[in-house]
Amino acid sequence: MANHILINKKIDSYDKDIVISGDKSISIRCVLLASQAIGKSKIYNLLESEDVLNSLKTIDKLGIKFKKKKNYHEISGFGLSGYKIKKNTVINAGNSGTLARLILGLLIDTNKKIKLIGDKSLSKRDFKRISDPLKLFGANIFLKKKGLPLEILGTEFPRPINYFEKIGSAQCKSAVMLAAVKTPGKTKIFARKSRNHTELLFKNLKIPITVIKKKEIDVIEIDGLKNFKSFVYNVPGDISSSSFFIVLTILTKNSKLKIRNVNVNDTRTGIISILKRMNANILFKNKRNYKGEQIADIHIKFSKNLKSINCPKKYNSSAIDEFLVIFLVAAKSKGVSIFKNLGELNKKESPRLNIAVAILKKIGVKVIKKDNDLKIFGNPNLNLKKTYIIEKFRKDHRIFMMSCIAALAFGGKWKIKNKDSINSSFPDFLKKLNEIGCNFK
Ligand code: S3P
Numbered sequence: 001m002a003n004h005i006l007i008n009k010k011i012d013s014y015d016k017d018i019v020i021s022g023d024k025s026i027s028i029r030c031v032l033l034a035s036q037a038i039g040k041s042k043i044y045n046l047l048e049s050e051d052v053l054n055s056l057k058t059i060d061k062l063g064i065k066f067k068k069k070k071n072y073h074e075i076s077g078f079g080l081s082g083y084k085i086k087k088n089t090v091i092n093a094g095n096s097g098t099l100a101r102l103i104l105g106l107l108i109d110t111n112k113k114i115k116l117i118g119d120k121s122l123s124k125r126d127f128k129r130i131s132d133p134l135k136l137f138g139a140n141i142f143l144k145k146k147g148l149p150l151e152i153l154g155t156e157f158p159r160p161i162n163y164f165e166k167i168g169s170a171q172c173k174s175a176v177m178l179a180a181v182k183t184p185g186k187t188k189i190f191a192r193k194s195r196n197h198t199e200l201l202f203k204n205l206k207i208p209i210t211v212i213k214k215k216e217i218d219v220i221e222i223d224g225l226k227n228f229k230s231f232v233y234n235v236p237g238d239i240s241s242s243s244f245f246i247v248l249t250i251l252t253k254n255s256k257l258k259i260r261n262v263n264v265n266d267t268r269t270g271i272i273s274i275l276k277r278m279n280a281n282i283l284f285k286n287k288r289n290y291k292g293e294q295i296a297d298i299h300i301k302f303s304k305n306l307k308s309i310n311c312p313k314k315y316n317s318s319a320i321d322e323f324l325v326i327f328l329v330a331a332k333s334k335g336v337s338i339f340k341n342l343g344e345l346n347k348k349e350s351p352r353l354n355i356a357v358a359i360l361k362k363i364g365v366k367v368i369k370k371d372n373d374l375k376i377f378g379n380p381n382l383n384l385k386k387t388y389i390i391e392k393f394r395k396d397h398r399i400f401m402m403s404c405i406a407a408l409a410f411g412g413k414w415k416i417k418n419k420d421s422i423n424s425s426f427p428d429f430l431k432k433l434n435e436i437g438c439n440f441k
Helices: 024-034 050-061 097-106 128-136 170-181 197-204 239-251 270-277 323-331 343-347 352-362 397-410 419-424 429-435
Strands: 004-007 015-019 038-044 065-068 072-078 089-092 114-117 140-143 150-153 162-165 186-192 209-213 217-223 232-234 256-263 281-290 293-301 336-339 366-370 373-377 384-390 411-417
Touching: 004 397, 015 429, 024 038, 024 050, 024 072, 024 097, 024 170, 024 197, 050 065, 050 089, 050 097, 050 419, 097 114, 097 128, 097 170, 128 140, 128 162, 128 170, 162 170, 170 186, 170 197, 170 217, 197 209, 197 217, 239 256, 239 270, 239 281, 239 293, 239 323, 239 397, 239 429, 270 281, 270 323, 323 336, 323 352, 323 373, 323 397, 343 352, 352 366, 352 373, 352 397, 384 397, 397 411, 397 419, 397 429, 419 429
Parallel strands: 015 256, 038 232, 089 114, 162 186, 384 411
Antiparallel strands: 004 411, 038 072, 065 072, 114 150, 140 150, 186 217, 209 217, 256 293, 281 293, 336 373, 366 373
């Protein structure tokens, strides 16, 4: 089967009610934490994407059994010292930065050398941001350059650290938090704001943690080496995957969409705040709390009169994975939108900021990029007629999906390559587009 998609027309208006698959960040965290719990954990609605399947394969390599039951995954942990590691173990994190970084935190006490590898895109990413703090615990990490492959040999006597997480990266923060769980005594992390799923799961599992929220940072203290019990968890829908459908609906005349059971934790909803400021019609209904996470049904309507935004930097972390589609809304809004300090986007699965700018320019949107700041000159009459080929984007799943949304919202004839990239985070993406009325070749 061809590994590209052809889209030749805009989507017709729709009025639908859908469910989006489980949150990727929470799914990976549940797998890793269940692998260190005592007993059998049950995880319902686990996202079955490659990043999560690679997480399951990883814990299997570490001697932890899992089974897929009818509607949940069962993971049998043996506590904090329960990994059984063979000589010459190689862990392949595939495309997943979250898995690769978080697992290193759990391996700071391993007494055998483990090699960590990944696909081409992951191998190019920055692991020094993780090896630096983990070395402070006493772990040995052997990096050739900044990326993969790397090797880790833990320490028998990890020591707690004080660490300032300056990037606002949840992956760095969480890797240090997981290392703290394997370390006796109190680890203190001063962390720039980022998604807090690890903190909420720790609280839920009664792992000793205190979080003091300050204006710019959170001060997190973890008391380590306390075993915790297995758990049951029902993973809510992923707002990052939902964002493609939110934006498509905002941009599609006379359309309406309800997405049920989505995680709307406010460390993840930067996209909603940004789009509402741009006049988008989005409502959360049926809001509820699930183990500290906020869940809601999201109601979206076609939004006329979209206006530009001077996007406050405070949203950069909580919208980090959603900027690509936010740029599409900016392209169709009245006025010039400004986004600042988006350098982290170039450190994702691809140099995402640069590629997004190239795609916007390709479709005739005026964009000025200076350093890591963007000005997008919106045009409410944007309507495409030409042919566009999207390729060479390092198989970045979010670039693929952004391109599909641009095609369906703005028109034109599109050939978008590397369809299988969606398997990293959202294998059901095309099926969900079908559900709202797209027919693809
Ligand atoms: C993630 C954190 C973010 C995000 C990634 C998932 C996580 O990365 O981009 O898709 O699950 O912790 P950073 O923490 O590197 O910003």
